[in-house]
Amino acid sequence: MKLLLTGSSGFIGQHLSPSLNKNFDLHHLKSDLLDHKAVNEEVDSIQPEIIVHLAARTEVEKSFYEQITFSEINYVGTVNLIEAASKLKNLKNFVFASTMEVYGWQPISDDVERDIIPINHIAFDENTPPNPNAPYAVAKYGCEKYLEYAHRCYGLPFTALRQTNCYGRKDNDFFVTEQIITQMLKNPDEINLGYGEPYRNFIFVDDMMSVWQTVIQNYNKCNDGKIFTIGPDNPVKIKDYADMIANKIGWNGRINWNTKPKRPGEIFWLNSNSNLIEKTLGWTHKVSLNDGLDYTVDVWKNKLKDKLS
Numbered sequence: 175m176k177l178l179l180t181g182s183s184g185f186i187g188q189h190l191s192p193s194l195n196k197n198f199d200l201h202h203l204k205s206d207l208l209d210h211k212a213v214n215e216e217v218d219s220i221q222p223e224i225i226v227h228l229a230a231r232t233e234v235e236k237s238f239y240e241q242i243t244f245s246e247i248n249y250v251g252t253v254n255l256i257e258a259a260s261k262l263k264n265l266k267n268f269v270f271a272s273t274m275e276v277y278g279w280q281p282i283s284d285d286v287e288r289d290i291i292p293i294n295h296i297a298f299d300e301n302t303p304p305n306p307n308a309p310y311a312v313a314k315y316g317c318e319k320y321l322e323y324a325h326r327c328y329g330l331p332f333t334a335l336r337q338t339n340c341y342g343r344k345d346n347d348f349f350v351t352e353q354i355i356t357q358m359l360k361n362p363d364e365i366n367l368g369y370g371e372p373y374r375n376f377i378f379v380d381d382m383m384s385v386w387q388t389v390i391q392n393y394n395k396c397n398d399g400k401i402f403t404i405g406p407d408n409p410v411k412i413k414d415y416a417d418m419i420a421n422k423i424g425w426n427g428r429i430n431w432n433t434k435p436k437r438p439g440e441i442f443w444l445n446s447n448s449n450l451i452e453k454t455l456g457w458t459h460k461v462s463l464n465d466g467l468d469y470t471v472d473v474w475k476n477k478l479k480d481k482l483s
Contacts, residue, residue: 175198175199175223175224175266176198176199176201176220176221176222176223176224177194177198177199177200177201177222177223177224177225177226177390178201178202178203178217178220178222178224178225178226179191179194179200179201179202179203179226179228180202180203180207180225180226180227180228180229180255181227181228181229181230181271182202182203182228184228184229184230184232185232185340185343185346185379186228186271186340186382186383186386187228187229189379189382189383190226190228190383190386190387193383193387194226194390197391198224201220201222203216203229203255204216207229207247207250207251207252207254207255208246208247208250208251208254209254210254210257213254213255213258214254214257214258214261216258217255217258217259217261217262218258218261218262221262221263221264222262222265223264223265223266224265224266224267224268224269224390224393225255225259225265225267225268225269226269226386226390227252227255227268227269227270227271228271229247229251230247230248230251230252230271230314231243231244231247231248231310232273232310233310233348233349234275234308234310234311235437237308237309237310237313238308238309238437238438240309241309244309244310244313245309245312245313248310248313248314248317249313249316249317249320252270252317252320253317253320256268256317256320256321256324256330257324259324259330260324260328260330265330265331266331266393266394266397267331267332267333267390267393267396267397268321268330268331268332268333269332269333269334269335269386269389269390269393270317270318270321270332270333270334270335271335271337272314272315272317272318272334272335272336272337272401273310273311273314273336273337274298274336274337274338274403274404274444274446275306275307275308275310275311275314275441275444276304276306276311276314276315276318276336277298277302277304277305277306277336277444277446278304278305278306278307278308278311278441279305279307279439279441280296280298280302280305280443282296282443283441283442283443284442285443286371286372286373286442286443287371287440287442289371295409295445296443296445297405297407297409297445297446297447298403298444298445298446298447299403299446299447299449299450300401300402300403300450302403304318307439307441308437308439308441317334318334318401321334321399322399325399331393331397331398331399332397332399333389333393333396333397333399333400333401333402334400334401334402335385335386335389335402335404336401336402336403336404336446337377337382337404338374338375338376338377338404338405338406338444338446339351339374339375339376339377340376340377340378340379340382341376341377341378341379341466341467341470342378342379342380342466342469342470342473343379343470344473344477347474350374350412350415351376351415351419351467351470352470352474353367354367354415354416354419355419355423355470355471355474356474356478358419358420358423358425358427359423359425359474359475359478359482360478360481360482361427362425362427363427363428364427364428364429364430365427365428365429365430366429366430366433366434367412367416367429367430367431367433367434368431368432368433368434369412369431369432369434369436369437369440370411370412370413370416370429370431370432371411371412371413371442372411372412372440372441372442372443372444373409373410373411373412373442373443373444373445374409374410374412374415374444374445375405375406375407375408375409375410375444375445375446376408376410376415376463376466377404377405377406377459378461378463378465378466378469379466380460380461380466381406381459381460381461382404384457384460385404385448385451385457388451388455388456388457389402389451389455392455395454395455396454396455400454402448402450402451402454403446403447403448403450403451404446404448404451405445405446405447405448405459406447406448406459407445407446407447407448408445408463409443409445410463413429413431416429418463418467419467419471422467422468422471423471423475
């Protein structure tokens, strides 16, 4: 079965490619997604039966300052690919990388900002009304709606995954987990971080690869326009998260919080569960936050050991 992958060089794409190469006739999109004609010609020449669309700008924080770029790449580029896919005669599924960020602002976020935490915390799922509150999230939600339009009008089969924060990176310290780890390893006395009050949930890279593989391989069970929220339901306050990492490293320095520019409309609560995909496809998380952090800390200790010695 032919599979066309976009975003092959990205975090998920790099991890996913080896397994896809074993199980599919794997093709990597070479065209610029913003070049409508080139994308159409390449998709038509390959005639894929499955399209896995990962290509996107994913740095949420940067989207507040590069709004046009994020909108063009993440939304217009996806529309070009969807339109090309809609012309295929044997397409079995179009799998799209969405984000839990589409939930954006919810009433609980204001409560958390005022330090009023509900006794029973809330996990967003597919029934939670999306309310995207970042340029990145707005573009991703727009892609979901375009997929729904193409499904209704063209019969385009698709599945969208609303992913949560993934960690376990080996070569990128921009994102929160790896950023905290590398700062602590490099700076024994003090580090600078942004907000400590927001709550987030985290999924380890191995579990993320597992969920993608499960969806791709079981396309016939979820290609009717399914949208899956990907957990796990494990919300942790960023300040507490930093303390967890510090304890694993044995770091006793000082954290200077609020040292980065305030994001417009900061979201203080993002947490999700995976109940629907567990029920539909039988997929579950296997790596605990504790074990995943141990692994990630070890990775960066080994990577930086020459610089730290």
